[in-house]
Amino acid sequence: MRASLPSCAVAVLALSGSAWSASPAPIPPAADQELARAIFKELVEINTTHDHGSTDAALAIQQHVLRAGFAESDVAFIAPPEHPTKGNVVIRYRGKGKGKPVLFLGHLDVVEARAEDWSVPPFQLTEKDGWFYGRGTIDMKNGDAALLESLIRLKRERFTPERDIIAAFTADEEAGGDANGPAFLLKNHRDLIDAGLVVNLDGGGGAYKNGERLYFGFGTSEKTYVTYTLETKSPGGHGSLPGPDNAIYRLAAGLGRLEALKFPVMLTATTRAGFEKFADLNPGPESADMRAVARTPFDPAAAERLSNVVRLNAQLRTTCVATLVSGGHAENALPQRAKATIQCRMMPGDTAEHVQTALTGALNEPKITVTLDAPPIVSPESQPTPQIMTRVASVVHSMWPGVAIVPTMATGFSDDRQTRNAGIVSYDLGGTWADVDENRAHGRDERIGVKEFDESVEYTYRLLKTMSRKD
Ligand SMILES: [Zn+2]
Secondary structure, eight states: OOSSSOTTOOOOOOBTTBOOOSOOOOOOOHHHHHHHHHHHHHHHTSOOSTTTOSHHHHHHHHHHHHHTTOOGGGEEEEOOTTOTTSOEEEEEEOOOOOSSOEEEEEEOOOOOOOGGGOSSOTTSOEEETTEEESTTTTTTHHHHHHHHHHHHHHHHTTOOOSSOEEEEEESOOSTTOSOOHHHHHHHHOHHHHOOSEEEEOSSOEEEEETTEEEEEEEEEEEOEEEEEEEEEEOOOEETTSOOSOOHHHHHHHHHHHHHTOOOOOOOOHHHHHHHHHHHHHSOSHHHHHHHHHHSSSOOHHHHHHHTTSHHHHHHHSOEEEEEEEEEOSOTTEEOSEEEEEEEEEEOTTOOHHHHHHHHHHHHOOTTSEEEESSOOOOOOOOOOOHHHHHHHHHHHHHHSTTOEEEEEEESSOOTHHHHHHTTOOEEEOOOOEEETTOOOTTSTTOEEEHHHHHHHHHHHHHHHHHHTSOO
16 A cells, blocks of 8 residues: 555556557566466465455465475464464575575455455456456565465576575555564564565556556655544533533634644655656656756755645655544533544654644644654665665566666555564565556456566566575
């Protein structure tokens, strides 16, 4: 789940009922193509919504890698004791020991899907008109299948990486879970997944526009999710005797002031590079402003003009918005309390304390308290360094020559926040191409182009080889 090349959200748009017309790219040898598709079908058809959990899928993956010749001691199935259905499987592909391992992440869980809402059965893989349909086809059983098949292929080819490759297929990335795999593993089994670098396949990937390859995004950062509760109280009393001290009116007036709160513009290495690249890709009225914002120091007037576009505003600053409100206890009584929930998405580098101070200042009302709901899982930017840009380009351009490569900041969050919060540099490097203008992840009739799936498998194989080289 994210924006501007969302992880947990890549999009596909129908073009005359068939897949994309963009020029084809390399695909795996026939036997690997077939194996990848078979694994994909198997994973899509194992229901891994919250009610079912991820254990069955993790055990299926365990069987595949054991059959492929991985040592039992290098394949660990682990579920939290209090959540046995939320299993994870961690595979170590041993290398020459040159440097800290690289950890590849894929989440196994999917968002609920109801058969009556879909035109095809959501928990079956259906191939139709150049597409594979099914829950998880884009988020992210596609990435899981590509990762698993690539491990098996590399093993068969007797490839030895310079550093260990760790692959973790994990539980509970999607909203509502209580047994997030990476968080659990980092806390209880850090030795199993400790790495110098994380490559998350849940995010990143290519963006088509009108059927043409527009750019390849890779995630270097995401905003931090943080929630506050506002509360105010009043004496209450009989509804027939209203007075000046009323919690609901006080809160409503405060929310009006909060609506006007605008956080200062904050730019990161990623958003500067992103604005620069998007200015090149979208010649138009916005491109001059994007360049002016990418410069140091940035042009505040240009930033204000771009802020009128919702998705650009979210790239420029921390945002907060009222999402829930409640108050009073009876139709015929004066309220004794009123509450609101304020949901914020902080820029990398911003802090919960700073945001709370800004909220309190904008409310300007000592009778409204502002409380932080829970300490945020901060997610610092993983810098788009020249080294990583070169390495990513070597893989991407071996597949899709000449495409622009753009570092991106997601406005939602992914498991990267767990690994970045734990101090491990993490990049989203999924390899699926989809349309920029539509997003079926989490929605109905989720699908991936058949050609795009095959290409993503070959890309993932190359990515494993390249990213396992020593720094
Ligand atoms: Zn996802």
